[in-house]
Amino acid sequence: MINLYELSFDELSDYVVQLGDKKFRAKQLWNWLYNRRVDNFDAMQNLPNTLIEKLKENATLGTLNLVAQENSGDGTEKRLYRLHDGQLIESVLMPYEDDRRTACISSQAGCAMGCVFCATGQMGYSRNLTATEIFEQAMRFARELEADGDRLSNVVLMGMGEPFHNYDATLTAVRRLMDDLGIGARHITISTVGLVPQIRRFADEGLQVRLAVSLHKADDTERSALMPVNKRWNIQELIDACRYYTEQTNRRVTFEWAAIADENDTPAEAHKLGRLLAGLLCHVNIIPLNPTGGYSGMPADSSKIEKFINILNHYNVNATVRVRRGIDISAGCGQLKTAVIRADEIN
Numbered sequence: 001m002i003n004l005y006e007l008s009f010d011e012l013s014d015y016v017v018q019l020g021d022k023k024f025r026a027k028q029l030w031n032w033l034y035n036r037r038v039d040n041f042d043a044m045q046n047l048p049n050t051l052i053e054k055l056k057e058n059a060t061l062g063t064l065n066l067v068a069q070e071n072s073g074d075g076t077e078k079r080l081y082r083l084h085d086g087q088l089i090e091s092v093l094m095p096y097e098d099d100r101r102t103a104c105i106s107s108q109a110g111c112a113m114g115c116v117f118c119a120t121g122q123m124g125y126s127r128n129l130t131a132t133e134i135f136e137q138a139m140r141f142a143r144e145l146e147a148d149g150d151r152l153s154n155v156v157l158m159g160m161g162e163p164f165h166n167y168d169a170t171l172t173a174v175r176r177l178m179d180d181l182g183i184g185a186r187h188i189t190i191s192t193v194g195l196v197p198q199i200r201r202f203a204d205e206g207l208q209v210r211l212a213v214s215l216h217k218a219d220d221t222e223r224s225a226l227m228p229v230n231k232r233w234n235i236q237e238l239i240d241a242c243r244y245y246t247e248q249t250n251r252r253v254t255f256e257w258a259a260i261a262d263e264n265d266t267p268a269e270a271h272k273l274g275r276l277l278a279g280l281l282c283h284v285n286i287i288p289l290n291p292t293g294g295y296s297g298m299p300a301d302s303s304k305i306e307k308f309i310n311i312l313n314h315y316n317v318n319a320t321v322r323v324r325r326g327i328d329i330s331a332g333c334g335q336l337k338t339a340v341i342r343a344d345e346i347n
């Protein structure tokens with residue numbers, strides 16, 4: 001069976017001809033796939049029945065198999081998908097009061113980066129996703145929102161995996177998000193733990209896609225204990241790469257800071273971070289740590305975070321607290337693991 005989402009327009013044209021129909025049918029089929037975003041062949045009303053029957057026999061509209069779905073009290077929706085080879089991934093849809101609909105999608109099954117506070121990092125790495133597997137997570141949300149008269153407005157690659165560890169597939173998927181789903185570059189964010197060569201490569205892509213960097217510590221020894229990637233590329237190398245990104249793109253970098261009680265929420269930590277980032281075009285996104293079973297740290301309280309932000313402001317470093325969503329269903333940042341393992345055991 002051929003997944004039609006894997007085909008370019010030219011490949012789709014050739015495929016339609018192979019099925020014995022006219023080449024112009026590919027344009028109609030493409031319209032149903034990406035403009036009308038239907039979820040079944042019978043809905044493609046201007047295609048001849050003979051072609052529809054052949055498509056049913058030989059093609060699919062995606063390969064992600066929905067295994068489980070959970071809904072949070074705040075409206076967040078988390079989905080567990082089984083891939084063609086049995087691997088499991090999760091993706092999340094977050095609705096906001098300003099009418100944004102943000103999909104958080106995965107780029108890998110598992111993750112090789114080993115960040116100690118992240119559930120996905122704790123589970124280890126299985127494989128890279130293909131560009132189509134990455135893209136299809138967003139397509140599924142876009143298709144269903146469209147059917148309800150709504151639209152997918154934003155996509156963040158902050159789900160399972162390190163996007164820059166799967167660089168080529170990630171960038172191919174990002175371009176498809178822009179071209180095939182119509183998501184603007186500035187409404188797409190790629191998050192990385194700090195793969196320095198890929199950050200520099202990304203800076204040269206000529207895209208206006210947003211970059212988020214997981215930082216969490218401003219000291220090499222301490223950051224290496226939390227994030228093993230720091231042993232390969234230290235903080236200064238990372239900051240230099242981020243500065244190169246801002247110079248090439250004129251876009252600010254967002255630094256993610258998981259606020260851990262008594263670990264990185266102190267005034268001393270705030271001063272270290274302020275000195276590190278002073279003068280850099282950036283923003284600090286503070287996220288009270290989301291709990292995971294494999295890490296004992298606790299989220300910082302709001303009063304300490306407020307003081308932390310005030311100190312950063314003295315260095316002219318802007319910072320805000322990210323609204324935590326989907327925590328009750330383990331759909332928050334760093335939590336995508338437990339439901340995967342549980343569903344895998346059940347099935």
